[in-house]
Amino acid sequence: MISARPQRARDIYAALKAQIGTGVYRPDAALPSTRTLAAELGVSRTTVTAAYEQLHSEGFITGRQGARARVAAMPAAAKPETPDDGVNAARPALSRFGERIAAMALPARPPGSAGLVADFRYGDLASTDFPADIWKRAVAMAASRRPQRLSYDAPAGAEELRQALQGYLWRARSLRCEMEQIVIVNGSQQGLDLCARLLLEPGESFVVEDPCYGMARQVFAAAGGVAIPVEADQDGLRTDRLASLSARLAYVTPSHQYPLGGVMPVARRLELLAWARRCGACIVEDDYDSEYRYDIAPVPPLHALAEGSEIIYLGTVSKALSPTIRLGYLVLPPTLAPIFTTAKALADRHAPGLEQQALTILLESGAYERHIRRSRRRNAERRATLLAALSRRLGDRIVVSGADAGLHVVLWFRDVAAADEAKFIAQGRARGIGVYPIGPLYMSPNTAARPDMAGLVIGYASVEPQEIERGVAILAELVEAFSRAP
Structure with a gap:
């Protein structure tokens, strides 16, 4: 019998x-009558009847009016799982x-920021930078444009948005590009x-920068692709390493290499395009943070240089x-867009x-670009605070790369040796700062492409200037402690 005293049919x-x-x-065993079970459990007969009806509808019990319900005959494979079966x-x-x-x-989700003086996690943005009022108004306007009927939208996206993006x-x-692309x-x-x-x-095979955005490398590998890592340096992908390679696809971040921050010069861009044409490869150009340029003018994407012929x-x-x-x-190239x-x-x-x-409303009204200009100014201030604090507190004990653009x-x-990267990060969190390693972004931790030094990817878009100052002060103390350690 049922040992607990359930109060609901469920x-x-x-x-x-x-x-x-x-x-x-x-x-074929008979179940208690609904009247008997209701009395035993102290619930209404209606509640028990509802439970029996659900069991009957799923085929667990059989019965007819005026007769007690019985357990249905089921083959062994069809019996419901016991709690331990799934394990x-x-x-x-x-x-x-x-x-x-x-x-x-x-990639493991980093621990939360609770209790940290500063969390330098890349990818997070400051909640205060989000244009909440503007976005709310845009959503309200969008919701007020009620369609005559509710239906599925165009799979390529709303035509108005694609026109605005064009x-x-x-x-x-x-x-x-054309809207249809x-x-x-x-x-x-x-x-x-x-x-x-x-x-x-x-x-x-697919060519990928080394180091690179790990989730991109994984998605191509999940499709069965075989990665060919090609070294990236301060100017992005080393295109001189492509001459002897053949691949179906290349994934690149030429406008701001992730994570090293290099901007690919035009000579390398032309060399990359020539290689792609020679071996029939498609280039996937990820322009993930093109809005943020500080000490350099905006660089046109690879797509503009190639007129999009082999560029996605x-x-x-x-x-x-x-x-x-x-x-x-x-x-997309016109031939690929329908596919x-x-x-x-x-x-x-x-x-x-x-x-x-x-988003269409923001783009058409100019609010999107005004927001980007405001965000660029705020992040330029954070960046300047970070670089000044690093220079003042750590000087030539560090090498900074990728500071001209991005977040x-x-x-x-x-x-600090590369082998001590994980220990360095753990001690940083213990002291109140969230810092994150560059090591996992390399295909091989022992690659000759990376220096034999601990490396950190320091995001600053979600950290306010005063937090940056305190965080860098702790970072300097940590470096000092490591330098004194035997």
């Missing part, structure tokens, strides 16, 4: 189902794609996934507005409509 249903599954009630049960067979996913581990990309990035995606990660699944066959341009609003607004966009649109439709039909309309810098510590 509780009674769950208890009886579990007892059927464990054999307390065997096939030891064999995993269903996976596809090769599924097996590759099972063998992967996503104009914005020409104004902001000197990128010419733009496909709206749920953030840059979905754009990368579409590229991987549509452009790579299992076993085919990937952009996002994650660094301009918020990572929580899952909107990005692909600018990507079909794949997008099969994946999720379309991106969220309300957010698309709100992070890379720090190399002359007094």
Whole structure:
């Protein structure tokens, strides 16, 4: 019998189902009458009847009016699982794609910021920088534009948004394209996934910068691609290393290499394009934080130089507005746009409509670009505070790279060995600062491409100037402690 005193039909249903599954009630065994069980449990007969009806509708019990319900006869394989069955049960067979996913581990989510003096995590933005009032008004305006009927949207994205992006990309990035070449995606990660699944066959090679954005490398590997790491330096991808290589695809961040921060000069860009044409490769250009330039003028994307013939341009609003607004966009060669649109439709039909309309309003009104200018000024202040504090407190004990653009810098510590990177970070958190290693962004931790020094990726877009000052002071104390350690 049921030992607890459940008060709801759901509780009674769950208890009886579990007892059927464990054999307390065997096939063809009679269950208590609804009147008897209701009296025993101190609930209404209606409550028990509702539980029995649910069990009957799922096929666990049989019965007819005027007769007691009985447990249905079921083959052994069809019996409900006991609580322990799920622990030891064999995993269903996976596809090769599924097996590759099972063998992967996503980058661990860093611990929270609670209790930290400063958290220099890259990718986070300051909540105070988000244009909350402007966004609320745009969402309200979008919601007021009620369609005549509710229906699925165009898989390539709302036409109004694609038109607005076409104009914005020409104004902001000197990128010419037709609206039909733009496909709206749920953030840059979905754009990368579409590229991987549509452009790579299992076993085919792809070129990737070393170090690089780990989630990009993983998405291509999940599709079965074989990574060819090519060293990146202060000028981005070492294109002189491509001459003897052949690949189906290359993933690059030429306008601001992640994480080292280099901007690829025009000679390397031309060399990369020539290589792609020679071996028939497609280039995926990730322009992830193109809005932020400080000591250098905006650099036109690779797409503008090549007129898009073999370039897939990937952009996002994650660094301009918020990572929580899952909107990005692909600018595709005309021959690929319909294929990507079909794949997008099969994946999720379309991106969220309300957010698309709100972003369209911001782009059409000029509010988006005004917001970017404000964000650029605020982040320029944070950057200046960070660089000044690093220079004042650490001087020539560190090497700073990637400071001309973006929302992070890379720090190399002359007094801390690469092998001590993890220990250095752990002690930093113990002292109240969140700092994050560059090591996992290299394909091989022992590659000759990286210096034999501990390296940190220091994001500053979510840290206020006073927090930056305190955080760098603690960082300097930590470096001093490491330099004195035997």
